[in-house]
Amino acid sequence: MADHNLTIYTPDGMPVDSGAVEQMHTCLDAGDGLAGVLCADHHLGYSMPIGGAIAYEDYLSPSGVGYDIGCGNKAVATSLLYSDIRSDMPRIMDEIFRRISFGVGRPNDEPIDHPVFDRINRDAPMSGVRDLLGTARKQLGTVGSGNHYVDIFAEEGTDRVWVGVHFGSRGFGHKIASGFLALAQNKEFTDHAGGGEMYSPPVLLHADSPLGYLYAESMAIAGEYAYAGRDTVVNKVLEILGNPAVTHEVHNHHNFAWLEDTPFGRAWVVRKGSTPLYPGQQGFVGGSMGENAVIIEGKDSDDLSGRELAAGDNALWSAPHGAGRAMSRTEAKGKSRKRAVCQTCGHTQGKGEPTFGFQAGPCPECGHREVRKIWVQETEGKIDWKAAKKNLKRQGIELRGGDADEAPGAYKRLPAVLEAHSAYVRVVTSLRPVGVAMAGEGTYDPFKD
Numbered sequence: 001m002a003d004h005n006l007t008i009y010t011p012d013g014m015p016v017d018s019g020a021v022e023q024m025h026t027c028l029d030a031g032d033g034l035a036g037v038l039c040a041d042h043h044l045g046y047s048m049p050i051g052g053a054i055a056y057e058d059y060l061s062p063s064g065v066g067y068d069i070g071c072g073n074k075a076v077a078t079s080l081l082y083s084d085i086r087s088d089m090p091r092i093m094d095e096i097f098r099r100i101s102f103g104v105g106r107p108n109d110e111p112i113d114h115p116v117f118d119r120i121n122r123d124a125p126m127s128g129v130r131d132l133l134g135t136a137r138k139q140l141g142t143v144g145s146g147n148h149y150v151d152i153f154a155e156e157g158t159d160r161v162w163v164g165v166h167f168g169s170r171g172f173g174h175k176i177a178s179g180f181l182a183l184a185q186n187k188e189f190t191d192h193a194g195g196g197e198m199y200s201p202p203v204l205l206h207a208d209s210p211l212g213y214l215y216a217e218s219m220a221i222a223g224e225y226a227y228a229g230r231d232t233v234v235n236k237v238l239e240i241l242g243n244p245a246v247t248h249e250v251h252n253h254h255n256f257a258w259l260e261d262t263p264f265g266r267a268w269v270v271r272k273g274s275t276p277l278y279p280g281q282q283g284f285v286g287g288s289m290g291e292n293a294v295i296i297e298g299k300d301s302d303d304l305s306g307r308e309l310a311a312g313d314n315a316l317w318s319a320p321h322g323a324g325r326a327m328s329r330t331e332a333k334g335k336s337r338k339r340a341v342c343q344t345c346g347h348t349q350g351k352g353e354p355t356f357g358f359q360a361g362p363c364p365e366c367g368h369r370e371v372r373k374i375w376v377q378e379t380e381g382k383i384d385w386k387a388a389k390k391n392l393k394r395q396g397i398e399l400r401g402g403d404a405d406e407a408p409g410a411y412k413r414l415p416a417v418l419e420a421h422s423a424y425v426r427v428v429t430s431l432r433p434v435g436v437a438m439a440g441e442g443t444y445d446p447f448k449d
Contacts (some may be wrong), residue, residue: 002350004025004028004029004033004036004315005028005034005035005036005118005264006021006024006025006028006035006036006037006038006041006312007035007036007037007038007298007315008021008037008038008042009037009038009039009042009228009315009420009421010040010420011040011412011413011416011417011419011420012416012419012420014295014412014416016038017043017044017049018046019039019049019198019199020038020043020044020045020049020051020052021038021041022199023044023045023047023048023049023051023052023198023199024036024038024048024049024054026199026201026202027047027052027061027064027201027202028054028292030201030202030204031054031056031058031059031061031202031204032056032057033054033055034055034056034057034262034264034265034267035052035054035055035262035263035264035314035316035317036052036053036055036316037052037053037274037314037315037316038317039051039053039273039274039315039319039320039321039324039417039421040053040320040323040324040416040417040418040420040421041050041273041320041321041322041323041324041412041417042273043247043324043325044198045066045272046063046066046067046196046198046200047063047064047196047198047199047200047201047275047436048061048063048066048202048270048272049272050272050324051272051273051274051320051321051324052271052273052274053057053269053270053271053272053274053315053316053318053332054062054263054269054270055260055262055267055268055269055270055316056204056267056268056270057265057266057267057268057269058206058207058208058268059204059205059206059207059212059268060205060207060212060216060219060257060268060270061069061202061203061204061205061206061257061270062177062180062181062184062203062205062215063181063196063200063202063203064202064257064270064272065177065219065256065257065270065271065272066177066255067173067174067177067178067198068167068168068169068170068173068174068177068255068273069173069174069176069177069219069222069223069226069255069256070145070169070219070222070223070224070225070226070227070253070255070256071160071166071167071168071169071174071253071254071273072168072226072227072251072252072253072254072255072256073164073166073230073250073251073252073254073275073283073284073285073286073321074164074165074230074231074234074249074250074251074284074303075153075162075163075164075165075232075249075250075251075284075293075295075431076162076163076164076234076238076246076248076250077155077160077161077162077247077248077249078160078161078162078163078238078241078244078245078246078247078250079162079244079245079246080160080241080242080244081158081159081160081161081263082154082159082160082161082434083159084161085152085161085241086434089092089152089376089398089435090398091347092130092152092240092241092398093152093398093399093400093401093435093436093437095240096237096400096435096437097401097437098149098238098399099240100141100142100143100150100151100233100236100237100437101142101143102142102143102144102145102148102310102401102437102438102439102440103144103145103439103440104144104145104439105139105171106139106142106144107138107142108138108139108140108141108142110141110236111137111138111140111141112140112141112232114140114228114232116136116140116224116225116228117133117136117137117140117230119221120132120133120136120221120225121133121327123221124217124218124221125213125214125216125218126189126214126218126255128189128190129176129218129221130233132172132175132176135170135171135172135175136172136225136236136379138230139170139171139172139357140170140225140228140229140232141229141232141233141236142170142174142229143165143167143170143233143438143439144167144170144439145438145439146406146439147166147322147333147406147438148166148168148438148439149164149165149166149167149286149437149438150163150164150165150233150237150282150288150437150438151163151164151165151286151289151293151433151435151437152164152237152398152433152434152436153293153430153431153432153433153434153438154431154434154437155430155431155432156292156429156431156432157430160247161189161241161244162431163234163237163241163427164284164286164293164431165230165233165234165237166286167229167230167233168226168227168253168255169222169223169225169226169229169261170225170226170229172222172223172225173225173226176218176219176222178192178193180203180205180211180214180215180218181193181196181203183211184203184211186189186206189359189393194389200372201274207268214313214319216257219256219257223253226253226273227251227253229284230251231437237313241358250282250283250284250295252275252276252281252283252284252285253264253271253276253322254271254272254273254274254275255271255273256271257270257271257273258271258276260316262313262316263313263314264337268381269316269318273320273321273322274318274319274320274321274446275296275318275319275320275423276317276319277296277297277298277317277318277319277425278298278312278317279298279299279300279301279317279324279424280297280300281296281297281298281306281317282295282296282297282298282428283295283296283319283321283323284296285319285320285321285414285418286322286323286414287322287323287411287433288323288406288407288408288410288411288414288416289392289397289399289402289406289407289408289433289436289438290388290391290392290395290407290408290433291323291408291411291413291414292414292415292430292431292432292433293430293431293433294414294418294427294428294429294430295380295427295428295429295431296319296418296426296427296428296430297425297426297428298312298317298319298337298424298425299312299424299425299426304424307423307426308423309424310422311424312423312424315421315423315424318417319418319421319425320414320417322411322414323411323412323413323417324411324412324415324417325410325411326409326410326411326412327382327410327413329405329410330381331380331381331382331410332381332382332383332404332405332407332410333381333383333385333404333405334377334378334379334380334381334404334446335377335378335379336375336376336377336378337375337376337378338373338374338375338376339355339373339374339375339376339411340355340356340357340371340373341370341371341372341373341374342356342357342363342365342366342368342370342371343370343371343372344363344366344368345363345365345366345368346362347363347365347366348374351378354374355385356369356371357369357370357375358370358371359395367429381404381405382409383404383405383407383409383410384404385404385407385441388404388407388408388409389402391408392436396434397433397434397435397436398434398435399428399434399436399437400435400436400438400440401436401437401438401439401440401441402435402436402438402439402441403439403440405440406438
């Protein structure tokens with residue numbers, strides 16, 4: 001393994017994720033990376049780990065930015081106090097879950113017009129991106145699945161109500177990422193890109209190449225779309241809350257690449273699940289569904305010592321984007337798969353048995369071919385989801401959706417994660433969750449993070 005300029009943060013007492021370190025060395029080696037950082041919430045991702053940032057002098061990385069281009073967080077403070085809405089929280093969360101679409105490929109049931117559609121149609125650098133305008137229109141204002149959420153918070157100390165969201169560019173960005181991964185393999189934009197295994201080398205595009213230029217422009221448009229989506233969802237929640245005044249806003253990406261001045265030279269800084277946080281810049285970082293989120297800020301450069309400035313420089317002024325997973329999704333909720341069930345006799349496909357029905361073959365019991373598919377739990381997970389939901393209820397948190405792989409026990413503790421970065425990051429505001437909405441049990445998403 002080559003000797004790379006890689007800075008690694010971990011919560012006190014927790015081990016480094018060796019798989020994520022291996023991924024980072026592969027990514028740094030492939031593009032002669034100037035520097036890299038693993039934030040304290042790091043864990044394995046596709047090709048490049050989540051919680052990672054890399055500075056490349058000459059390259060952009062579609063696999064580094066990932067499928068959810070522009071995924072990020074937005075939080076707004078309102079003029080409401082929690083006492084104003086406490087008794088109405090069940091209705092508020094029901095309305096949020098009813099009016100905002102959660103899940104893979106879900107359309108917005110209340111479609112809107114937005115200037116970002118003109119931007120896509122007018123400025124997309126290639127026809128393949130413009131052809132995705134229909135997808136963009138349908139999904140603007142939808143949230144997706146996995147760890148993406150819409151939350152209501154009460155600010156610690158003041159009880160001021162905040163709205164926070166986490167999601168990205170949805171199917172629009174996913175198809176742009178897939179398209180450029182295919183183009184990098186000399187395929188068509190609409191072709192399926194091969195490979196994509198967990199430890200695959202990064203896909204790199206020279207920034208000065210035609211393909212690099214097209215990706216940079218398309219990524220920027222997907223980023224604007226992600227911003228527009230978060231704005232749309234927050235505005236809808238504000239409408240449900242009675243349109244209170246917004247007194248403060250924090251909004252940024254954590255899956256993106258920016259051309260920045262770094263201590264290692266002018267470079268493209270590729271961040272996957274990593275919040276940009278220069279001195280004075282703020283970010284919104286979620287904990288788990290049952291624990292506090294925070295507003296963080298890069299410490300003012302005038303107040304930083306030489307050691308602290310060096311820490312920020314070595315971290316490429318990047319901070320965690322969340323608490324980070326303490327266990328994999330499968331470890332948390334166990335493994336389940338869809339099994340065939342005969343509609344005629346009720347025979348259920350057993351573990352290890354081939355599927356049946358329609359063209360797959362007749363039911364081995366009665367010979368008929370009409371089937372339905374059901375999810376069957378094959379292995380038990382470490383999270384007791386029923387107990388976790390009861391605990392959230394005891395905390396006074398109104399939960400809509402969610403699943404065992406998003407339970408608090410599946411995550412690291414955010415205070416410990418942020419403490420690892422305390423040399424250049426400070427917590428400005430702590431936010432207690434009082435309402436959580438996310439995709440529900442059984443939602444399939446191959447690219448949840």
